[in-house]
Amino acid sequence: MNGPEILISFAPELGIFVPHERRGGPTTAVTDGASTLGHVVESLGVPLTEAGALVVDGREVAAAHVPAAGETVTVHAVTRPQPVPGAPLRFLLDVHLGTLARRLRLLGVDTAYESTDIGDPALATRSAAERRVLLSRDRGLLRRRELWAGAYVYSDRPDDQLRDVLGRFAPELRPWTRCGACNGTLRPATKEEVTDRLEGGTRGTYDVFAQCEACARVYWRGAHHDRLDGIVERAMAEFGGPYAAAAAPSDSNA
Structure with missing residues (x-):
């Protein structure tokens, strides 16, 4: 990008996604004057599935907002519990989350799981077709535009993964x-x-x-x-x- 400069800061919870030099306070980012704020945030490493409110000069804006020179942007983390509007809460897990899938099913949570690698496009398409929240540790997969909804799984330990998902989405447990x-x-x-x-x-x-x-x-x-x-x-x-x-x-x- 080579255009208007903005100041941007990320919530501490999003530090895992951004380079070390962008953690802890506002830093300068150069935009191209045409890309949306959502695109800028993702280009800096944060999947939009993990971004909560986007605040520009003190007011919340949509991801479609096009940043202008001199704006100050704050990217918040998602709220917890995070609402998923428009459909019953259901999940889809990628091939690397088999233990988490079994534990969610044990708790009575509707959880689809692909035990083989069917590829990112197919997973994102299934998420959209079945209106399921895709859970993955693959940041690239969570950036796919056809995805209906998604969430990054922050830990590689099944106990922590389960607590993360239950705390974030508060599904009904049966x-x-x-x-x-x-x-x-x-x-x-x-x-x-x-x-x-x-x-x-x-x-x-x-x-x-x-x-x-x-x-x-x-x-x-x-x-x-x-x-x-x-x-x-x-x-x-x-x-x-x-x-x-x-x-x-x-x-x-x-």
């Missing part, structure tokens, strides 16, 4: 209601209904089952239940209200 494998809805099932899908040891040990209405996978309260129930209990305590340890099924025959 533990033990979704299939961890396919995101389908679980229903209670009798042993007689699922007996042909059980190993002998499981058939003789457990009596409470659930089955996915989409993929027919069977769940029961098995060896992993205490660990999963701990994840649910912590999430509910911080983000979802009171929770009593469940006797809900948690292991499958996969």
